Amino acid sequence: MSIISIATIIDGSTITSTNPQTITFLNHQLVCIDNSGYIDRILSPNDTDYEAVKATAKRKQQLLSLNKDEYLLPGFIDLHIHAPQWPNAGLALDRSLNEWLNTYTFPLEAKYQEIDFAKSVYNNLVQELVNNGTTTALYFGTIHNQANLELARACNRHQQRGFIGQVTMDNREQTPGYYRDRSAQKAITKAETFIHQLMDFNKTALLHQTPVITPRFVPSCTPESLKGLGQLARQYDLPIQSHCSESDWENNYALENYHQRDAMVLDQFGLLTNKTIMAHGTLLNQSDLDLFKKAGVAIAHCPISNAYFGNAVLSVSQILEQHLKIGLGTDISGGYSPSLYRNINQAIVSSRMLHDGVDSSLPPARRGTKVAALTAKNAFYLATVGGAESLHLKTGQINPGYLADFQIVQAPYPAFMQQTTDDIFEKLMYHTTKDNITHVFVQGKLAKEGHYATQR
Numbered sequence: 024m025s026i027i028s029i030a031t032i033i034d035g036s037t038i039t040s041t042n043p044q045t046i047t048f049l050n051h052q053l054v055c056i057d058n059s060g061y062i063d064r065i066l067s068p069n070d071t072d073y074e075a076v077k078a079t080a081k082r083k084q085q086l087l088s089l090n091k092d093e094y095l096l097p098g099f100i101d102l103h104i105h106a107p108q109w110p111n112a113g114l115a116l117d118r119s120l121n122e123w124l125n126t127y128t129f130p131l132e133a134k135y136q137e138i139d140f141a142k143s144v145y146n147n148l149v150q151e152l153v154n155n156g157t158t159t160a161l162y163f164g165t166i167h168n169q170a171n172l173e174l175a176r177a178c179n180r181h182q183q184r185g186f187i188g189q190v191t192m193d194n195r196e197q198t199p200g201y202y203r204d205r206s207a208q209k210a211i212t213k214a215e216t217f218i219h220q221l222m223d224f225n226k227t228a229l230l231h232q233t234p235v236i237t238p239r240f241v242p243s244c245t246p247e248s249l250k251g252l253g254q255l256a257r258q259y260d261l262p263i264q265s266h267c268s269e270s271d272w273e274n275n276y277a278l279e280n281y282h283q284r285d286a287m288v289l290d291q292f293g294l295l296t297n298k299t300i301m302a303h304g305t306l307l308n309q310s311d312l313d314l315f316k317k318a319g320v321a322i323a324h325c326p327i328s329n330a331y332f333g334n335a336v337l338s339v340s341q342i343l344e345q346h347l348k349i350g351l352g353t354d355i356s357g358g359y360s361p362s363l364y365r366n367i368n369q370a371i372v373s374s375r376m377l378h379d380g381v382d383s384s385l386p387p388a389r390r391g392t393k394v395a396a397l398t399a400k401n402a403f404y405l406a407t408v409g410g411a412e413s414l415h416l417k418t419g420q421i422n423p424g425y426l427a428d429f430q431i432v433q434a435p436y437p438a439f440m441q442q443t444t445d446d447i448f449e450k451l452m453y454h455t456t457k458d459n460i461t462h463v464f465v466q467g468k469l470a471k472e473g474h475y476a477t478q479r
């Protein structure tokens with residue numbers, strides 16, 4: 024045993040992604056979590072001190088032994104979610120993006136000037152995400168500092184690592200008077216105030232909550248606010264998030280108003296850095312991807328939402344082949360589900376349709392694209408390692424030196440015959456719901472203990 028003091032040891036089967044193509048599935052592992060919430064070491068039965076470490080942990084009541092049909096997986100990283108839109112999840116998804124924003128989304132987001140409303144929604148949402156196995160989330164908040172601080176408090180209370188964006192939207196032509204920053208200068212001042220407020224909050228917080236520079240998207244911002252936000256991001260060395268080339272309407276807005284592609288506009292204002300995460304990107308072209316690669320920008324793939332508002336399917340396999348950073352987002356409420364498992368499923372389904380095509384009047388050879396369909400392993404990588412790399416976090420893997428952010432999943436259905444490790448993994452990816460996620464750990468601390476849980 025190392026000299027680092029061990030808080031908990033989890034004894035059981037582990038599943039972790041090693042690269043986009045493969046997983047590592049190991050039985051009878053002892054995962055030792057140290058007092059600062061990191062994985063100190065992982066022992067296998069053939070390690071000489073395996074039995075001694077296990078016996079000591081048992082005696083000290085530090086051992087959590089999984090049942091035969093329970094599995095330890097990394098917690099998921101939701102790389103794009105609008106916290107204030109939770110009350111609308113599942114509503115009006117038959118509208119266009121522009122109509123959905125103006126008729127449903129902006130009126131809801133405007134309500135977050137009421138702190139009690141913010142508090143109740145945010146506590147409910149963060150708890151729900153943790154219950155679904157999401158241990159880190161990159162959030163869009165609203166234009167309201169106080170409500171965004173409530174989101175940070177909810178993350179802290181429910182033990183989730185939050186990255187929280189004070190949304191900027193000051194363009195009078197594309198935002199309603201009741202939900203708009205009064206001027207570019209006021210928006211920048213507010214964004215900077217929020218950075219300081221969150222820094223203060225972190226002095227006493229259990230889990231670090233990170234401020235994120237958040238121009239909503241090119242249409243809702245003026246050149247002045249985009250420029251000011253680029254400067255703030257540089258000054259404080261902060262992550263940046265926005266939407267990029269999500270729909271024909273958005274893509275064309277940049278072309279019509281700036282005579283440039285969406286990605287180039289953001290780049291011009293210093294908003295493409297290696298700490299930038301751009302959501303959607305269904306209409307990105309190769310020159311945009313080259314720009315992202317050069318700047319180190321990550322993409323948040325939101326497959327459920329993209330099916331409604333994306334106007335195209337993102338070629339995830341091509342992005343992985345080009346070694347760009349990419350993770351998975353629920354995009355509540357453009358996406359209806361808080362579960363990254365459902366987004367893993369949709370990522371696979373959408374990619375199959377992209378590959379096979381959808382127009383039955385065409386012959387098979389002309390029906391689809393050459394882009395390879397995603398596997399469950401590819402999509403699991405996005406929800407874990409891909410998200411972690413995009414946020415520069417040591418999480419998303421069950422390996423020594425990584426944060427102990429975990430979910431314990433009980434196989435939802437009985438096996439009626441012998442199963443390979445790949446069989447078990449695929450069934451977990453397709454059938455896991457929050458009801459069979461029995462425990463969630465964030466930085467070594469229990470954030471959820473479900474109804475299956477027993478002290479073992």
Ligand SMILES: O=c1[nH]c(=O)c2nc[nH]c2[nH]1
Binds near residue numbers: 124128
């Ligand atoms: O899916 C989306 N959700 C939003 O809230 C939004 N705002 C700008 N563009 C957007 N796309």
